[in-house]
Amino acid sequence: MKIVNLKVNGVGKAFIAKPETTLLLALREQLGxxxxxxxxxxxxxxxxxxLLDGEPVVSCLVPAVTVDGSDVATVEGxxxxxxxxxxxxxxxxxxxxxxxxxxxxxIMSAEALLDRNPNPTRDEVAEAISGNVCRCTGYxxxxxxxxxxxxxxxL
Amino acid sequence: MTLLYGRGYASVNYPTGMNLGGDxxxxxxxxxxxxxxxxxxxxxxxxQGLKTVVAQCAAETLGMPMENIIIDTxxxxxxxxCMGTFASRGTHRVGNAVIMAAREARDVMLQVAGDELEVDxxxxxxxxxxxxxxxxxxETKIHISDVALAAHFKQGRTISGRGIFLKERNYPVPExxxxxxxxxxxxxxxxxxxxxxxxxxxxxVLSLHNAYEIGRALNPAMATQQVEGGAxxxxxxxxxxxxxxxxxxxxxxxxxxxxxxxxxxxxxxPVQTSVILERPASNGPFGAKGIGExxxxxxxxxxxxxxxxxxxxxxxxxxxxxxxxxxxxxxLRA
Ligand code: FES
Ligand code: FES
Numbered sequence: 001m002k003i004v005n006l007k008v009n010g011v012g013k014a015f016i017a018k019p020e021t022t023l024l025l026a027l028r029e030q031l032g033x034x035x036x037x038x039x040x041x042x043x044x045x046x047x048x049x050x051l052l053d054g055e056p057v058v059s060c061l062v063p064a065v066t067v068d069g070s071d072v073a074t075v076e077g078x079x080x081x082x083x084x085x086x087x088x089x090x091x092x093x094x095x096x097x098x099x100x101x102x103x104x105x106x107i108m109s110a111e112a113l114l115d116r117n118p119n120p121t122r123d124e125v126a127e128a129i130s131g132n133v134c135r136c137t138g139y140x141x142x143x144x145x146x147x148x149x150x151x152x153x154x155l
Numbered sequence: 156m157t158l159l160y161g162r163g164y165a166s167v168n169y170p171t172g173m174n175l176g177g178d179x180x181x182x183x184x185x186x187x188x189x190x191x192x193x194x195x196x197x198x199x200x201x202x203q204g205l206k207t208v209v210a211q212c213a214a215e216t217l218g219m220p221m222e223n224i225i226i227d228t229x230x231x232x233x234x235x236x237c238m239g240t241f242a243s244r245g246t247h248r249v250g251n252a253v254i255m256a257a258r259e260a261r262d263v264m265l266q267v268a269g270d271e272l273e274v275d276x277x278x279x280x281x282x283x284x285x286x287x288x289x290x291x292x293x294e295t296k297i298h299i300s301d302v303a304l305a306a307h308f309k310q311g312r313t314i315s316g317r318g319i320f321l322k323e324r325n326y327p328v329p330e331x332x333x334x335x336x337x338x339x340x341x342x343x344x345x346x347x348x349x350x351x352x353x354x355x356x357x358x359x360v361l362s363l364h365n366a367y368e369i370g371r372a373l374n375p376a377m378a379t380q381q382v383e384g385g386a387x388x389x390x391x392x393x394x395x396x397x398x399x400x401x402x403x404x405x406x407x408x409x410x411x412x413x414x415x416x417x418x419x420x421x422x423x424x425p426v427q428t429s430v431i432l433e434r435p436a437s438n439g440p441f442g443a444k445g446i447g448e449x450x451x452x453x454x455x456x457x458x459x460x461x462x463x464x465x466x467x468x469x470x471x472x473x474x475x476x477x478x479x480x481x482x483x484x485x486x487l488r489a
Contacts, residue, residue, distance in 0.1 A: 044413035095376050098384060099202020126421040133413060136202060137380065138387030139421040 004068045008033065009077025017064040024048045024059035027074060035075035035104040039133070046132030049105035050074045056112040058131070075104040078111065087111055087149040096145035098136035106132050110146045120150060156354040163460025164346040167453045170337030171436075171445035172244035178322040180248035181235035182256040184213065186314035188307050190285070190299035192217060192260065193225045197234035198249045200226075203447065204377045205245045211373055212250045212440050216257035217264070218281025219299060235319075243445030246373065247338060250440030251320035259316030267306045267314060268297050339436040341444040342368040345386065347425075347457035351465040353484060356477030358394050358462060362426040363454055370436040370444035378446060382429045385450020390425060391418045392451060393458040397474045 004017045008031060015030045024041075027033045027050070036059055039047035043061040050059045051073035078085040084092065087110045097103045106129055113120055113128035120128065125146045126139075134142060172178050183195045194213050200206045210224040217223075228234070237249065262276075268287040269276035272295055280290050288296035306312045327334040348361040363386050372378040395417040397410075410416035435442025455473065463469050468483030 040413055042412060042414075095380060098204065098377075098380055101202065123422070130420045130422055133418070133420075135388075136384045138384040138427070139424050140383060140427065141380070143421055 002065045002068070004064050006067065006069075007071045009073060015064075019063065019065060021064045022060050023050070023052070023057075023062040023064050023067060023072070026064040027059065027072070033074050033076050036108075037101055037104060039101065039105075044133070045102075045105075046109065046129075047102050047105040049108040049132065051108055051112055054112070054115065056109050073108070073111075075107055078107070085111065085149075086152040087114065087146065090145040090149035090152060091142075094141055094145040094148055096137065096141040102132055102134040102136075106134065106142055110149065113146065114150055114153060118150060118153060120146070122147065156352060159351045159353055159465040160348070161351065161461040161463070161465025162346065162348050163457050163462070163464050164344060165453050165456035165460060166342070166344040167449055167456075168340045168342055169243065169445070169449035169452070171242075171247045171339050171341065171439075172322055172337050173242040174322070174325055174334075174336040175238070177324045178238055178244065178248065180237040180244075180252045180320055182209075182249065182252035182318040183235050184253070184256040184260045184316045184318075186260065186264065186299075186303045186306065187225075188303055190301075190303040191223050191225050192219065192257075193227050194253055194256070195234055196226065196228045196249060196253075197231040197237040198245060199228055199231070199237075199240050201240065203240070203245070203381070204374065205240060205249065207377065208246050208373050208443075209249050209253045212253045213257045215441070216254050217261050218283055220283065220285055223285065223299065243341075243447035243449065245445070245447070246443050247439055247445050248320050248322070250373070250443060251438075252318040254318065254440050255320065256316040256318030259318070260314055261316070263306075263312065263314045263316070264299070264302060267310055267312055268302045270310060271297055271302065271305050338438050339370065339444045341370065341446055341449060343449055343453045345389075345453035345457040347454060347461045349458060349461040349465055351462060351468075351480060353466060356480035356484070358458070358475055358477075358480060359423075360390050360394065360425040360454075360458060360461075362428075363390070363457070365427065365429040365450075365453065366432060367429070367446065367450075368432040368434055369446045370439045371433050371442035372431050373441060373443050375431065378431055379429055381446055382431070382450050383427050385448075386427060386429075386454045387419065387424060388451040389454030390458070392473055393455045394475050395419055 005014050036050050037047035039045035041060045043058045048060045049056050053071050087107050109129050125143050206226040210226050213224045214221045265276040265279045279287050285299050286296045306314050325335045344366045346364040350359045436444045
Protein backbone atom coordinates (compact mmCIF):
# COMPACT_ATOMS: atom_id res chain seq x y z
CA MET A 1 0.00 0.00 0.00
CA LYS A 2 1.25 3.37 -0.92
CA ILE A 3 -0.09 6.89 -1.08
CA VAL A 4 -0.06 8.06 -4.68
CA ASN A 5 -0.18 11.71 -5.64
CA LEU A 6 -1.41 12.63 -9.10
CA LYS A 7 -2.40 15.77 -10.86
CA VAL A 8 -5.68 14.77 -12.52
CA ASN A 9 -7.07 17.23 -15.04
CA GLY A 10 -5.00 19.93 -13.36
CA VAL A 11 -6.15 19.18 -9.81
CA GLY A 12 -3.97 17.50 -7.18
CA LYS A 13 -5.33 14.17 -5.92
CA ALA A 14 -4.04 11.67 -3.39
CA PHE A 15 -5.22 8.13 -2.81
CA ILE A 16 -4.06 4.87 -1.35
CA ALA A 17 -3.08 2.24 -3.88
CA LYS A 18 -2.32 -1.43 -3.51
CA PRO A 19 0.42 -2.81 -5.74
CA GLU A 20 -2.19 -4.27 -8.08
CA THR A 21 -4.35 -1.12 -8.29
CA THR A 22 -4.32 0.01 -11.90
CA LEU A 23 -4.53 3.64 -12.88
CA LEU A 24 -7.90 2.82 -14.48
CA LEU A 25 -9.28 1.36 -11.26
CA ALA A 26 -7.99 4.28 -9.20
CA LEU A 27 -9.58 6.80 -11.58
CA ARG A 28 -12.90 5.00 -11.72
CA GLU A 29 -13.35 3.71 -8.20
CA GLN A 30 -11.27 5.96 -5.99
CA LEU A 31 -11.46 9.29 -7.79
CA GLY A 32 -14.95 8.82 -9.23
CA UNK A 33 -13.89 9.54 -12.81
CA UNK A 34 -15.79 6.94 -14.82
CA UNK A 35 -15.11 8.41 -18.26
CA UNK A 36 -12.30 5.95 -18.98
CA UNK A 37 -13.95 2.58 -19.56
CA UNK A 38 -12.89 -0.93 -18.65
CA UNK A 39 -13.39 -2.91 -21.84
CA UNK A 40 -10.89 -5.76 -21.80
CA UNK A 41 -8.57 -4.95 -18.86
CA UNK A 42 -5.65 -6.31 -20.86
CA UNK A 43 -4.51 -3.50 -23.08
CA UNK A 44 -6.26 -4.58 -26.28
CA UNK A 45 -9.32 -2.34 -26.69
CA UNK A 46 -8.20 1.19 -25.83
CA UNK A 47 -11.45 2.15 -24.08
CA UNK A 48 -9.43 3.04 -20.94
CA UNK A 49 -7.07 5.44 -22.76
CA UNK A 50 -5.96 8.50 -20.78
CA LEU A 51 -3.02 10.85 -21.20
CA LEU A 52 -0.12 10.27 -18.82
CA ASP A 53 2.22 13.27 -18.90
CA GLY A 54 0.72 14.01 -22.32
CA GLU A 55 1.18 10.54 -23.79
CA PRO A 56 -1.78 8.23 -24.47
CA VAL A 57 -1.64 5.07 -22.34
CA VAL A 58 -4.01 2.19 -21.71
CA SER A 59 -4.65 2.89 -18.05
CA CYS A 60 -5.70 -0.70 -17.36
CA LEU A 61 -2.06 -1.75 -17.71
CA VAL A 62 -0.53 1.02 -15.61
CA PRO A 63 0.01 0.18 -11.92
CA ALA A 64 -0.96 3.33 -10.06
CA VAL A 65 2.02 3.14 -7.70
CA THR A 66 4.42 3.48 -10.63
CA VAL A 67 3.11 6.87 -11.74
CA ASP A 68 3.26 8.81 -8.48
CA GLY A 69 3.70 12.50 -9.21
CA SER A 70 2.43 12.30 -12.82
CA ASP A 71 0.02 14.44 -14.72
CA VAL A 72 -3.11 12.59 -15.88
CA ALA A 73 -5.68 13.91 -18.35
CA THR A 74 -9.04 12.17 -18.75
CA VAL A 75 -12.05 12.92 -20.91
CA GLU A 76 -13.72 14.68 -17.97
CA GLY A 77 -11.10 17.44 -18.08
CA UNK A 78 -11.42 18.40 -21.75
CA UNK A 79 -14.43 20.69 -21.73
CA UNK A 80 -14.12 24.24 -20.47
CA UNK A 81 -17.42 24.60 -18.64
CA UNK A 82 -20.06 24.02 -21.30
CA UNK A 83 -17.58 24.54 -24.11
CA UNK A 84 -16.47 21.20 -25.48
CA UNK A 85 -13.01 20.65 -26.92
CA UNK A 86 -12.71 20.67 -30.71
CA UNK A 87 -12.49 16.89 -30.74
CA UNK A 88 -15.54 16.47 -28.52
CA UNK A 89 -17.59 18.95 -30.54
CA UNK A 90 -16.55 17.30 -33.81
CA UNK A 91 -17.56 13.87 -32.45
CA UNK A 92 -20.92 15.29 -31.44
CA UNK A 93 -21.59 17.14 -34.68
CA UNK A 94 -20.35 14.27 -36.86
CA UNK A 95 -22.31 11.63 -34.90
CA UNK A 96 -19.07 9.69 -34.40
CA UNK A 97 -20.60 7.55 -31.70
CA UNK A 98 -23.32 5.00 -31.35
CA UNK A 99 -23.28 3.12 -28.03
CA UNK A 100 -20.52 5.47 -26.85
CA UNK A 101 -18.45 2.91 -24.97
CA UNK A 102 -15.32 3.50 -27.05
CA UNK A 103 -15.83 7.26 -27.22
CA UNK A 104 -13.79 8.48 -24.21
CA UNK A 105 -10.80 6.40 -25.28
CA UNK A 106 -11.15 7.45 -28.91
CA ILE A 107 -11.32 11.09 -27.92
CA MET A 108 -8.21 10.87 -25.72
CA SER A 109 -6.25 9.12 -28.50
CA ALA A 110 -7.39 11.83 -30.89
CA GLU A 111 -6.43 14.63 -28.49
CA ALA A 112 -2.95 13.11 -28.14
CA LEU A 113 -2.58 12.89 -31.91
CA LEU A 114 -3.63 16.50 -32.48
CA ASP A 115 -1.31 17.67 -29.71
CA ARG A 116 1.74 16.27 -31.46
CA ASN A 117 0.48 16.60 -35.04
CA PRO A 118 -2.11 19.35 -35.69
CA ASN A 119 -2.37 18.50 -39.40
CA PRO A 120 -2.73 14.73 -39.61
CA THR A 121 -3.51 12.87 -42.81
CA ARG A 122 -6.33 10.34 -42.94
CA ASP A 123 -3.83 7.50 -42.60
CA GLU A 124 -2.21 9.14 -39.61
CA VAL A 125 -5.60 9.42 -37.91
CA ALA A 126 -6.34 5.76 -38.64
CA GLU A 127 -2.95 4.84 -37.24
CA ALA A 128 -3.45 6.95 -34.11
CA ILE A 129 -6.76 5.27 -33.22
CA SER A 130 -5.75 1.78 -34.32
CA GLY A 131 -5.40 0.72 -30.67
CA ASN A 132 -9.00 1.69 -29.99
CA VAL A 133 -11.67 -0.86 -30.85
CA CYS A 134 -15.15 0.30 -31.90
CA ARG A 135 -17.89 -2.27 -32.42
CA CYS A 136 -20.55 0.12 -33.68
CA THR A 137 -19.52 2.86 -36.06
CA GLY A 138 -17.27 1.16 -38.59
CA TYR A 139 -14.65 3.85 -37.73
CA UNK A 140 -15.40 6.09 -40.70
CA UNK A 141 -17.35 8.74 -38.74
CA UNK A 142 -14.63 8.73 -36.08
CA UNK A 143 -11.83 9.33 -38.59
CA UNK A 144 -13.86 12.10 -40.20
CA UNK A 145 -14.53 13.71 -36.82
CA UNK A 146 -10.84 13.76 -35.92
CA UNK A 147 -9.98 15.38 -39.27
CA UNK A 148 -12.81 17.84 -38.68
CA UNK A 149 -11.44 18.66 -35.20
CA UNK A 150 -8.01 19.36 -36.71
CA UNK A 151 -9.69 21.68 -39.18
CA UNK A 152 -11.60 23.50 -36.42
CA UNK A 153 -8.41 23.97 -34.41
CA UNK A 154 -6.75 25.63 -37.44
CA LEU A 155 -9.51 28.22 -37.85
CA MET B 156 2.29 -11.19 -57.64
CA THR B 157 -0.86 -9.79 -59.19
CA LEU B 158 -3.65 -7.83 -57.54
CA LEU B 159 -6.88 -9.10 -59.04
CA TYR B 160 -9.85 -6.76 -59.01
CA GLY B 161 -13.41 -7.99 -58.68
CA ARG B 162 -16.91 -6.72 -58.07
CA GLY B 163 -19.92 -8.58 -56.74
CA TYR B 164 -23.32 -7.85 -55.38
CA ALA B 165 -25.90 -9.46 -53.14
CA SER B 166 -29.46 -8.73 -52.15
CA VAL B 167 -31.23 -9.73 -48.98
CA ASN B 168 -34.76 -9.85 -47.61
CA TYR B 169 -34.85 -9.57 -43.88
CA PRO B 170 -37.77 -10.37 -41.57
CA THR B 171 -38.70 -8.04 -38.75
CA GLY B 172 -39.22 -10.06 -35.56
CA MET B 173 -40.02 -13.70 -35.29
CA ASN B 174 -42.59 -16.42 -34.89
CA LEU B 175 -42.26 -18.02 -31.48
CA GLY B 176 -45.42 -18.78 -29.52
CA GLY B 177 -46.45 -15.20 -30.26
CA ASP B 178 -44.06 -12.26 -30.20
CA UNK B 179 -45.24 -9.49 -27.82
CA UNK B 180 -43.73 -6.34 -26.32
CA UNK B 181 -45.43 -4.18 -23.74
CA UNK B 182 -45.08 -0.54 -22.72
CA UNK B 183 -46.54 1.46 -19.85
CA UNK B 184 -46.52 5.24 -19.70
CA UNK B 185 -47.34 7.54 -16.82
CA UNK B 186 -46.94 11.26 -16.25
CA UNK B 187 -44.92 12.57 -13.33
CA UNK B 188 -46.08 15.52 -11.21
CA UNK B 189 -43.82 17.74 -13.30
CA UNK B 190 -45.27 16.73 -16.65
CA UNK B 191 -42.58 14.31 -17.67
CA UNK B 192 -43.75 11.07 -19.26
CA UNK B 193 -42.05 7.93 -18.01
CA UNK B 194 -42.07 5.13 -20.57
CA UNK B 195 -41.51 1.87 -18.69
CA UNK B 196 -40.09 -0.96 -20.74
CA UNK B 197 -38.22 -4.20 -20.24
CA UNK B 198 -36.65 -3.78 -23.65
CA UNK B 199 -32.90 -3.43 -23.31
CA UNK B 200 -30.85 -0.83 -25.15
CA UNK B 201 -27.40 -2.31 -25.73
CA UNK B 202 -26.26 0.87 -27.39
CA GLN B 203 -28.17 0.42 -30.63
CA GLY B 204 -30.34 3.48 -29.98
CA LEU B 205 -33.68 1.92 -28.99
CA LYS B 206 -34.22 4.49 -26.23
CA THR B 207 -33.87 7.35 -28.68
CA VAL B 208 -36.23 5.86 -31.24
CA VAL B 209 -38.98 4.93 -28.79
CA ALA B 210 -38.67 8.35 -27.12
CA GLN B 211 -39.30 9.83 -30.57
CA CYS B 212 -42.39 7.59 -30.95
CA ALA B 213 -43.71 8.65 -27.53
CA ALA B 214 -43.03 12.36 -28.09
CA GLU B 215 -44.65 12.34 -31.52
CA THR B 216 -47.78 10.52 -30.30
CA LEU B 217 -48.19 12.54 -27.11
CA GLY B 218 -47.48 15.77 -28.95
CA MET B 219 -44.87 16.66 -26.36
CA PRO B 220 -41.19 17.65 -26.74
CA MET B 221 -38.54 14.90 -26.60
CA GLU B 222 -37.18 16.46 -23.38
CA ASN B 223 -40.39 15.51 -21.58
CA ILE B 224 -39.89 11.81 -22.27
CA ILE B 225 -38.07 9.63 -19.76
CA ILE B 226 -37.30 6.10 -20.96
CA ASP B 227 -36.98 3.63 -18.11
CA THR B 228 -35.68 0.22 -19.11
CA UNK B 229 -34.82 -0.63 -15.55
CA UNK B 230 -35.65 -4.21 -14.86
CA UNK B 231 -36.80 -7.21 -16.87
CA UNK B 232 -38.15 -8.83 -13.66
CA UNK B 233 -40.51 -6.03 -12.76
CA UNK B 234 -41.13 -4.13 -15.99
CA UNK B 235 -43.83 -4.80 -18.57
CA UNK B 236 -42.97 -7.83 -20.67
CA CYS B 237 -40.70 -7.68 -23.70
CA MET B 238 -39.39 -10.67 -25.65
CA GLY B 239 -36.09 -8.85 -26.05
CA THR B 240 -34.05 -6.75 -28.40
CA PHE B 241 -33.09 -9.25 -31.08
CA ALA B 242 -34.40 -10.40 -34.46
CA SER B 243 -34.40 -6.72 -35.52
CA ARG B 244 -37.67 -6.42 -33.62
CA GLY B 245 -37.01 -3.58 -31.15
CA THR B 246 -38.07 -0.53 -33.12
CA HIS B 247 -41.07 -2.30 -34.65
CA ARG B 248 -42.52 -4.16 -31.63
CA VAL B 249 -41.56 -1.74 -28.88
CA GLY B 250 -42.26 1.32 -31.03
CA ASN B 251 -45.79 0.05 -31.74
CA ALA B 252 -46.41 -0.72 -28.05
CA VAL B 253 -45.18 2.74 -27.05
CA ILE B 254 -47.43 4.44 -29.61
CA MET B 255 -50.44 2.51 -28.28
CA ALA B 256 -49.62 3.44 -24.68
CA ALA B 257 -48.96 7.06 -25.63
CA ARG B 258 -52.35 7.32 -27.36
CA GLU B 259 -54.14 6.20 -24.21
CA ALA B 260 -52.07 8.57 -22.04
CA ARG B 261 -52.73 11.41 -24.46
CA ASP B 262 -56.48 10.87 -24.16
CA VAL B 263 -56.32 11.19 -20.37
CA MET B 264 -54.01 14.20 -20.66
CA LEU B 265 -56.53 15.95 -22.93
CA GLN B 266 -59.42 15.09 -20.57
CA VAL B 267 -57.59 16.55 -17.59
CA ALA B 268 -56.66 19.63 -19.61
CA GLY B 269 -60.26 19.95 -20.85
CA ASP B 270 -61.57 19.96 -17.28
CA GLU B 271 -59.05 22.62 -16.31
CA LEU B 272 -59.87 24.81 -19.30
CA GLU B 273 -63.60 24.00 -19.06
CA VAL B 274 -63.79 22.92 -22.67
CA ASP B 275 -64.46 19.61 -24.39
CA UNK B 276 -61.37 17.37 -24.56
CA UNK B 277 -62.21 16.61 -28.19
CA UNK B 278 -61.59 20.25 -29.10
CA UNK B 279 -58.05 20.22 -27.75
CA UNK B 280 -54.75 19.73 -29.52
CA UNK B 281 -51.07 19.79 -28.57
CA UNK B 282 -48.63 22.33 -29.99
CA UNK B 283 -45.48 20.21 -29.66
CA UNK B 284 -43.78 22.65 -27.30
CA UNK B 285 -45.51 21.47 -24.12
CA UNK B 286 -48.89 23.19 -24.33
CA UNK B 287 -52.38 21.76 -24.75
CA UNK B 288 -54.57 24.31 -26.48
CA UNK B 289 -58.03 24.84 -27.88
CA UNK B 290 -58.24 24.26 -31.63
CA UNK B 291 -58.84 27.52 -33.41
CA UNK B 292 -58.26 29.54 -30.23
CA UNK B 293 -54.60 29.09 -29.39
CA GLU B 294 -54.62 31.57 -26.49
CA THR B 295 -56.81 29.16 -24.53
CA LYS B 296 -54.02 26.86 -23.47
CA ILE B 297 -52.46 25.11 -20.51
CA HIS B 298 -48.91 23.85 -20.05
CA ILE B 299 -48.35 20.15 -19.44
CA SER B 300 -46.72 20.89 -16.08
CA ASP B 301 -49.99 22.48 -14.94
CA VAL B 302 -52.01 19.64 -16.45
CA ALA B 303 -49.90 17.13 -14.51
CA LEU B 304 -50.17 19.10 -11.26
CA ALA B 305 -53.96 19.34 -11.63
CA ALA B 306 -54.23 15.62 -12.36
CA HIS B 307 -52.25 14.70 -9.28
CA PHE B 308 -53.36 17.25 -6.70
CA LYS B 309 -56.78 18.49 -7.82
CA GLN B 310 -58.52 15.90 -9.97
CA GLY B 311 -56.94 12.77 -8.48
CA ARG B 312 -56.33 11.14 -11.85
CA THR B 313 -53.46 9.20 -13.33
CA ILE B 314 -52.30 10.32 -16.75
CA SER B 315 -51.21 6.96 -18.05
CA GLY B 316 -51.45 4.52 -20.90
CA ARG B 317 -50.94 0.84 -21.64
CA GLY B 318 -49.64 -0.60 -24.86
CA ILE B 319 -48.88 -4.04 -26.17
CA PHE B 320 -47.92 -5.13 -29.64
CA LEU B 321 -48.46 -8.79 -30.30
CA LYS B 322 -47.44 -10.58 -33.45
CA GLU B 323 -49.57 -13.69 -33.07
CA ARG B 324 -48.12 -17.08 -33.68
CA ASN B 325 -48.70 -18.24 -37.21
CA TYR B 326 -48.72 -21.81 -38.48
CA PRO B 327 -47.88 -22.90 -42.00
CA VAL B 328 -50.65 -24.13 -44.26
CA PRO B 329 -49.73 -27.84 -44.56
CA GLU B 330 -50.62 -28.12 -48.24
CA UNK B 331 -48.75 -25.07 -49.48
CA UNK B 332 -46.24 -24.19 -46.75
CA UNK B 333 -47.61 -20.67 -46.87
CA UNK B 334 -47.33 -18.69 -43.63
CA UNK B 335 -46.88 -15.27 -42.09
CA UNK B 336 -43.86 -15.66 -39.83
CA UNK B 337 -42.94 -11.99 -39.46
CA UNK B 338 -44.57 -8.59 -39.61
CA UNK B 339 -42.79 -7.15 -42.59
CA UNK B 340 -39.54 -7.52 -44.45
CA UNK B 341 -36.81 -5.02 -45.13
CA UNK B 342 -34.67 -5.27 -48.25
CA UNK B 343 -31.09 -4.43 -49.05
CA UNK B 344 -28.52 -4.66 -51.80
CA UNK B 345 -24.78 -4.26 -51.38
CA UNK B 346 -22.14 -3.98 -54.08
CA UNK B 347 -18.62 -4.86 -53.01
CA UNK B 348 -15.31 -4.19 -54.75
CA UNK B 349 -12.33 -6.26 -53.69
CA UNK B 350 -8.70 -6.83 -54.52
CA UNK B 351 -7.27 -10.33 -54.21
CA UNK B 352 -3.53 -10.83 -53.94
CA UNK B 353 -2.88 -14.05 -55.87
CA UNK B 354 0.42 -14.68 -54.10
CA UNK B 355 -0.60 -14.17 -50.44
CA UNK B 356 -4.32 -14.85 -50.82
CA UNK B 357 -5.17 -11.68 -48.89
CA UNK B 358 -8.51 -10.10 -49.76
CA UNK B 359 -8.86 -6.33 -49.39
CA VAL B 360 -12.38 -4.91 -49.47
CA LEU B 361 -12.06 -1.63 -51.36
CA SER B 362 -15.59 -0.32 -51.26
CA LEU B 363 -19.16 -1.13 -50.30
CA HIS B 364 -22.19 0.53 -51.79
CA ASN B 365 -25.39 -0.10 -49.90
CA ALA B 366 -29.05 0.50 -50.68
CA TYR B 367 -31.57 -0.24 -47.91
CA GLU B 368 -35.35 -0.25 -48.04
CA ILE B 369 -36.39 -0.07 -44.39
CA GLY B 370 -39.93 1.23 -44.28
CA ARG B 371 -39.44 4.61 -42.68
CA ALA B 372 -36.16 5.73 -41.17
CA LEU B 373 -37.41 7.10 -37.84
CA ASN B 374 -33.97 8.53 -37.12
CA PRO B 375 -32.07 8.89 -40.40
CA ALA B 376 -28.68 9.54 -38.77
CA MET B 377 -28.92 6.40 -36.66
CA ALA B 378 -30.26 4.35 -39.59
CA THR B 379 -27.28 5.31 -41.75
CA GLN B 380 -24.93 4.66 -38.84
CA GLN B 381 -26.47 1.21 -38.45
CA VAL B 382 -26.03 0.45 -42.16
CA GLU B 383 -22.36 1.42 -42.23
CA GLY B 384 -21.41 0.11 -38.79
CA GLY B 385 -23.21 -3.13 -39.65
CA ALA B 386 -21.44 -3.33 -42.99
CA UNK B 387 -18.15 -3.10 -41.10
CA UNK B 388 -19.24 -6.15 -39.12
CA UNK B 389 -20.09 -7.85 -42.41
CA UNK B 390 -16.58 -7.19 -43.71
CA UNK B 391 -15.27 -8.52 -40.43
CA UNK B 392 -17.29 -11.74 -40.72
CA UNK B 393 -16.32 -12.10 -44.37
CA UNK B 394 -12.55 -11.72 -44.21
CA UNK B 395 -11.42 -11.44 -40.58
CA UNK B 396 -13.12 -12.94 -37.59
CA UNK B 397 -14.01 -16.48 -36.66
CA UNK B 398 -14.44 -18.52 -33.51
CA UNK B 399 -14.76 -21.64 -35.62
CA UNK B 400 -14.30 -24.52 -35.36
CA UNK B 401 -14.31 -24.47 -31.59
CA UNK B 402 -17.25 -22.35 -30.58
CA UNK B 403 -19.62 -23.17 -28.97
CA UNK B 404 -18.52 -26.71 -28.25
CA UNK B 405 -15.31 -25.74 -26.51
CA UNK B 406 -13.60 -22.57 -25.46
CA UNK B 407 -10.31 -24.31 -24.76
CA UNK B 408 -8.87 -23.40 -28.16
CA UNK B 409 -9.41 -20.58 -30.55
CA UNK B 410 -9.60 -16.85 -29.96
CA UNK B 411 -10.56 -15.69 -26.48
CA UNK B 412 -9.72 -11.99 -26.64
CA UNK B 413 -9.12 -9.01 -28.89
CA UNK B 414 -5.48 -10.00 -29.38
CA UNK B 415 -6.45 -13.24 -31.09
CA UNK B 416 -9.85 -12.40 -32.50
CA UNK B 417 -9.17 -10.48 -35.68
CA UNK B 418 -11.34 -7.56 -36.69
CA UNK B 419 -10.69 -4.85 -39.25
CA UNK B 420 -9.24 -1.73 -37.67
CA UNK B 421 -9.62 1.86 -38.78
CA UNK B 422 -6.90 1.33 -41.41
CA UNK B 423 -8.77 -1.53 -43.08
CA UNK B 424 -12.20 -0.09 -43.72
CA PRO B 425 -13.68 0.14 -47.19
CA VAL B 426 -15.05 3.33 -48.69
CA GLN B 427 -18.81 3.24 -48.23
CA THR B 428 -21.79 4.92 -49.79
CA SER B 429 -25.27 4.26 -48.48
CA VAL B 430 -28.75 5.06 -49.65
CA ILE B 431 -31.88 4.67 -47.55
CA LEU B 432 -35.14 4.10 -49.41
CA GLU B 433 -38.35 4.67 -47.50
CA ARG B 434 -41.44 2.60 -48.29
CA PRO B 435 -43.48 2.77 -45.08
CA ALA B 436 -44.80 -0.57 -43.77
CA SER B 437 -48.50 -0.47 -42.90
CA ASN B 438 -48.00 -2.24 -39.55
CA GLY B 439 -44.79 -0.46 -38.53
CA PRO B 440 -44.49 2.38 -36.02
CA PHE B 441 -44.81 5.40 -38.32
CA GLY B 442 -44.01 2.89 -41.06
CA ALA B 443 -40.67 1.60 -39.75
CA LYS B 444 -39.34 -1.91 -40.33
CA GLY B 445 -36.45 -3.60 -38.54
CA ILE B 446 -32.95 -2.79 -39.78
CA GLY B 447 -30.71 -4.18 -37.03
CA GLU B 448 -29.15 -7.45 -38.06
CA UNK B 449 -29.47 -7.36 -41.82
CA UNK B 450 -26.80 -4.70 -42.14
CA UNK B 451 -24.09 -7.25 -41.36
CA UNK B 452 -25.53 -9.80 -43.79
CA UNK B 453 -25.62 -8.29 -47.25
CA UNK B 454 -21.89 -7.46 -47.46
CA UNK B 455 -20.82 -11.07 -46.95
CA UNK B 456 -22.26 -12.70 -50.08
CA UNK B 457 -21.40 -9.54 -52.02
CA UNK B 458 -17.75 -9.96 -51.01
CA UNK B 459 -17.86 -13.70 -51.85
CA UNK B 460 -19.18 -12.84 -55.30
CA UNK B 461 -16.54 -10.15 -55.76
CA UNK B 462 -13.82 -12.67 -54.87
CA UNK B 463 -15.24 -15.05 -57.48
CA UNK B 464 -15.26 -12.24 -60.01
CA UNK B 465 -11.66 -11.34 -59.17
CA UNK B 466 -10.04 -14.75 -59.23
CA UNK B 467 -12.60 -17.45 -60.00
CA UNK B 468 -12.49 -18.97 -56.52
CA UNK B 469 -15.95 -19.76 -55.19
CA UNK B 470 -15.92 -19.70 -51.38
CA UNK B 471 -18.88 -20.73 -49.26
CA UNK B 472 -17.36 -20.87 -45.77
CA UNK B 473 -16.56 -17.76 -43.76
CA UNK B 474 -14.19 -16.18 -43.12
CA UNK B 475 -12.61 -16.04 -46.57
CA UNK B 476 -9.06 -16.55 -45.33
CA UNK B 477 -5.85 -16.27 -47.35
CA UNK B 478 -5.48 -20.04 -47.00
CA UNK B 479 -8.88 -20.74 -48.52
CA UNK B 480 -8.15 -18.36 -51.41
CA UNK B 481 -4.78 -19.98 -52.14
CA UNK B 482 -6.22 -23.49 -51.96
CA UNK B 483 -8.96 -22.37 -54.34
CA UNK B 484 -6.40 -20.89 -56.75
CA UNK B 485 -4.37 -24.11 -56.59
CA UNK B 486 -7.48 -26.14 -57.38
CA LEU B 487 -8.21 -23.95 -60.39
CA ARG B 488 -4.66 -24.37 -61.70
CA ALA B 489 -4.60 -28.14 -61.16
S1 FES C 1 -9.62 -1.79 -20.85
FE1 FES C 1 -7.63 -1.05 -21.16
S2 FES C 1 -7.24 -1.58 -23.20
FE2 FES C 1 -9.14 -2.50 -22.85
S1 FES D 1 -19.65 3.61 -30.51
FE1 FES D 1 -20.04 1.63 -29.68
S2 FES D 1 -18.02 0.85 -29.52
FE2 FES D 1 -17.70 2.68 -30.57
